[in-house]
Amino acid sequence: MTRTVAIDLTVNGERITASVPSRLNLVDFLRNDLGLTGSHVGCEHGVCGACTLTVDGVAVRGCLMLAAQANGCTVTTVEGLSDQGLSTALQAAFTKRNALQCGFCTPGMLASALAYVNAGGTDDRDAIRAHISGNYCRCTGYQAVVEAICDTIKEART
Amino acid sequence: MFSVMGGTMKAPDFDYLRPATLDAAIALLASSDGDAMPLAGGQSLMPMMNFRVASPSALIDLADLAELRGISRDGSSIRIGAMTRYAELAASAEVMAALPLFGMALPHIAHDAIRNRGTLGGTIALGDPAAEMPALALALGAKIELAGPDGTRVIDADEFYLGYYETARAPDELIVAIHYPVALSDHRFGFHELTQRHGDYALAGAVVARTAQGHRVAFFGVADRPLRLPALEQALNTNPDVQSALHHLSAIAFTGDVKASAATRQRLAAVALTRALQGMTQ
Numbered sequence: 423m424t425r426t427v428a429i430d431l432t433v434n435g436e437r438i439t440a441s442v443p444s445r446l447n448l449v450d451f452l453r454n455d456l457g458l459t460g461s462h463v464g465c466e467h468g469v470c471g472a473c474t475l476t477v478d479g480v481a482v483r484g485c486l487m488l489a490a491q492a493n494g495c496t497v498t499t500v501e502g503l504s505d506q507g508l509s510t511a512l513q514a515a516f517t518k519r520n521a522l523q524c525g526f527c528t529p530g531m532l533a534s535a536l537a538y539v540n541a542g543g544t545d546d547r548d549a550i551r552a553h554i555s556g557n558y559c560r561c562t563g564y565q566a567v568v569e570a571i572c573d574t575i576k577e578a579r580t
Numbered sequence: 581m582f583s584v585m586g587g588t589m590k591a592p593d594f595d596y597l598r599p600a601t602l603d604a605a606i607a608l609l610a611s612s613d614g615d616a617m618p619l620a621g622g623q624s625l626m627p628m629m630n631f632r633v634a635s636p637s638a639l640i641d642l643a644d645l646a647e648l649r650g651i652s653r654d655g656s657s658i659r660i661g662a663m664t665r666y667a668e669l670a671a672s673a674e675v676m677a678a679l680p681l682f683g684m685a686l687p688h689i690a691h692d693a694i695r696n697r698g699t700l701g702g703t704i705a706l707g708d709p710a711a712e713m714p715a716l717a718l719a720l721g722a723k724i725e726l727a728g729p730d731g732t733r734v735i736d737a738d739e740f741y742l743g744y745y746e747t748a749r750a751p752d753e754l755i756v757a758i759h760y761p762v763a764l765s766d767h768r769f770g771f772h773e774l775t776q777r778h779g780d781y782a783l784a785g786a787v788v789a790r791t792a793q794g795h796r797v798a799f800f801g802v803a804d805r806p807l808r809l810p811a812l813e814q815a816l817n818t819n820p821d822v823q824s825a826l827h828h829l830s831a832i833a834f835t836g837d838v839k840a841s842a843a844t845r846q847r848l849a850a851v852a853l854t855r856a857l858q859g860m861t862q
């Protein structure tokens with residue numbers, strides 16, 4: 423019947439049409455079919471946050487969305503983050519604060535953090551920690567990530 | 581949530597169907613002999629398929645069904661379409677004003693990225709015993725509107741949760757909307773849950789609604805389903821001191837698992853109820 427689905431979407435500003443297996447999830451489509459390997463895959467059940475990316479302006483789990491469901495959507499991955507509000511400042515702050523080591527969590531962490539700063543999140547550390555609680559990092563211990571997000575918010579104010 | 585059985589983390593194959601109307605969606609469900617499943621936000625169904633706890637022959641994506649959208653107020657009741665996402669609930673001034681408990685509970689449900697996709701209808705339909713929204717529906721006395729091949733019916737939330745992930749919904753029925761009584765100025769609400777980490781499922785949680793009719797108290801995370809204890813509510817109506825009501829908790833068949841034993845859960849339920857009552861809206 424319909425075990426492949428025709429989709430038409432925009433990824434990092436580029437229009438893409440494709441025929442995908444119905445069971446293919448969005449992050450696998452981006453990585454394997456489009457070669458956008460910036461989004462990472464950890465747990466594949468929504469817990470670790472490594473696959474977090476932006477669909478129609480909001481952060482979502484790329485492993486919990488079918489490529490078929492992205493038909494008609496606008497998708498932004500870490501490769502296309504450059505002009506998303508405070509993303510340049512945020513990436514600079516991550517570098518300055520050493521908020522990444524192995525980098526596995528970083529694309530998802532940036533997508534979550536960007537949603538927070540672009541939505542006008544406060545520099546309250548507890549609020550930042552609560553917001554990124556859905557993104558696991560096995561290297562940094564989170565402190566540097568919290569500092570980087572804090573810096574970005576404070577700098578944007580000045 | 582689910583235990584990993586080893587092996588693959590990919591979903592089994594299925595047909596993906598995206599009907600344009602409620603009638604078409606119900607016809608697809610009815611013709612599948614129970615093998616097809618509705619897909620809402622996918623925030624529970626996708627993990628269930630990846631773990632192969634669910635292996636539907638077809639997914640009926642509800643994304644295009646206008647009948648399942650929208651928030652409307654009709655006098656003393658507010659109707660919320662099943663496909664309303666958590667993030668939309670939190671952003672709705674109307675919902676926040678009519679249902680103070682939603683504002684108290686929503687920040688505890690998962691994380692932003694999941695709240696951006698997960699829907700009210702999805703969590704109500706799933707009936708996860710540790711989920712917040714089914715317990716809110718019980719405490720508020722919500723009504724669930726279902727549509728099936730024989731038409732529409734409305735069922736009390738009190739009648740909806742039958743057992744472990746078991747509800748009164750037939751496989752060929754869809755939840756269309758949930759109806760909640762709007763909070764009046766003399767209503768008071770309390771909510772508290774205990775988790776291992778922020779956004780995790782609750783080890784125990786309590787939801788309290790106090791109206792002129794008395795208390796309604798629902799628990800989640802404690803047993804095979806969300807539940808109310810009428811005897812405990814009665815006790816609170818006659819004596820507001822929570823200590824005098826806590827012994828009624830032993831009527832619950834508490835869950836014991838790797839996260840907490842049944843005895844621990846009973847203590848946590850007592851703590852959750854005590855704190856929910858201490859933190860009642862003023």
Ligand SMILES: Cc1cc2nc3c(=O)[nH]c(=O)nc-3n(C[C@H](O)[C@H](O)[C@H](O)COP(=O)(O)OP(=O)(O)OC[C@H]3O[C@@H](n4cnc5c(N)ncnc54)[C@H](O)[C@@H]3O)c2cc1C
Nearest residue numbers: 468618620621622623624625690698699701702705711755
């Ligand atoms: C990491 C993580 C943490 C989470 N933490 C929490 C938490 O703390 N608390 C909590 O409550 N939830 C939590 N969730 C689950 C989340 O709330 C889900 O979004 C929700 O349970 C299901 O909503 P959905 O729209 O995604 O439904 P789906 O996953 O699409 O569907 C869920 C089930 O309901 C059925 N269904 C969906 N819509 C309808 C309808 N309209 N009519 C009939 N059947 C329908 C589906 O067939 C399926 O069986 C978490 C999820 C993840 C991945």
Ligand code: FES
Nearest residue numbers: 464465466471485
């Ligand atoms: S891979 Fe998607 S949340 Fe872990």
Ligand code: FES
Nearest residue numbers: 523527559560561
């Ligand atoms: S930098 Fe290695 S997991 Fe976060």
